[in-house]
Amino acid sequence: MNQKNLHKIIQLKPNEEIVAVVHQALAPHFHKFVLAFLLVLLPFFFLFPLFKAGALGILGFLILLASTLYIFGRVFVKWANTVLVITDRRIIDVDQKALFDRLVSEAPFGQIDDVSHRIKGVAPTIFRYGQIKVQMSGNAADIIFSRIKQPARVHDLIQDLRKVIKDEDRDYKEQKLHELAERSSLEEVEAIEQTFRKREMDEGLQELYDEDE
Numbered sequence: 044m045n046q047k048n049l050h051k052i053i054q055l056k057p058n059e060e061i062v063a064v065v066h067q068a069l070a071p072h073f074h075k076f077v078l079a080f081l082l083v084l085l086p087f088f089f090l091f092p093l094f095k096a097g098a099l100g101i102l103g104f105l106i107l108l109a110s111t112l113y114i115f116g117r118v119f120v121k122w123a124n125t126v127l128v129i130t131d132r133r134i135i136d137v138d139q140k141a142l143f144d145r146l147v148s149e150a151p152f153g154q155i156d157d158v159s160h161r162i163k164g165v166a167p168t169i170f171r172y173g174q175i176k177v178q179m180s181g182n183a184a185d186i187i188f189s190r191i192k193q194p195a196r197v198h199d200l201i202q203d204l205r206k207v208i209k210d211e212d213r214d215y216k217e218q219k220l221h222e223l224a225e226r227s228s229l230e231e232v233e234a235i236e237q238t239f240r241k242r243e244m245d246e247g248l249q250e251l252y253d254e255d256e
Contacts, residue, residue: 049061060130062130062204065126065191065192066126070166071167071170071190076118079111079115080115083115089104089107121140127191131207134149134201152205155179155205156178161176171192172192175187
């Protein structure tokens with residue numbers, strides 16, 4: 044999927060940048076492409092007999108060719124448009140289920156509890172593709188992207204971006220606290236600090252509670 048089509052599917056937020064666009068590995072879909080290509084060649088084996096049959100034969104050839112091209116196009120579009128988009132703020136899972144059926148899910152880094160990857164089986168081990176699982180906080184559904192190329196690298200990239208976001212949030216809180224301190228009394232500053240500490244403690248307890256579940 045090129046950048047132009049990608050921007051039609053997802054709406055980037057102000058100052059948001061795309062870090063990576065990851066496709067599914069081609070290896071697990073190879074047999075589908077081979078079969079679809081053979082189907083496209085099939086009408087040409089009947090080219091001369093159909094053309095000898097006259098107008099109906101030519102019409103039959105064109106219908107058969109259009110049908111096989113549709114099958115090939117469907118296989119290609121599903122593979123090409125199923126991508127995992129990683130920006131500097133979130134993960135966007137674009138699942139092209141059919142030519143006219145697309146499911147888009149997103150996971151902001153701040154709502155991600157854990158990220159894991161898995162490679163299982165002989166073919167995935169040889170061709171280095173596997174699964175990425177993004178566990179969401181609360182009741183949000185997890186995001187699972189299967190047959191992804193080099194899942195370990197994608198996993199590390201997501202974890203690095205999550206760490207950057209956490210550091211930026213911490214710096215932002217400290218900056219706001221400093222700005223408030225310049226125009227607030229000592230008692231007000233202490234109250235603000237206690238509020239931040241309580242919020243961080245609640246978030247930590249919530250993470251422990253989620254892990255126990």
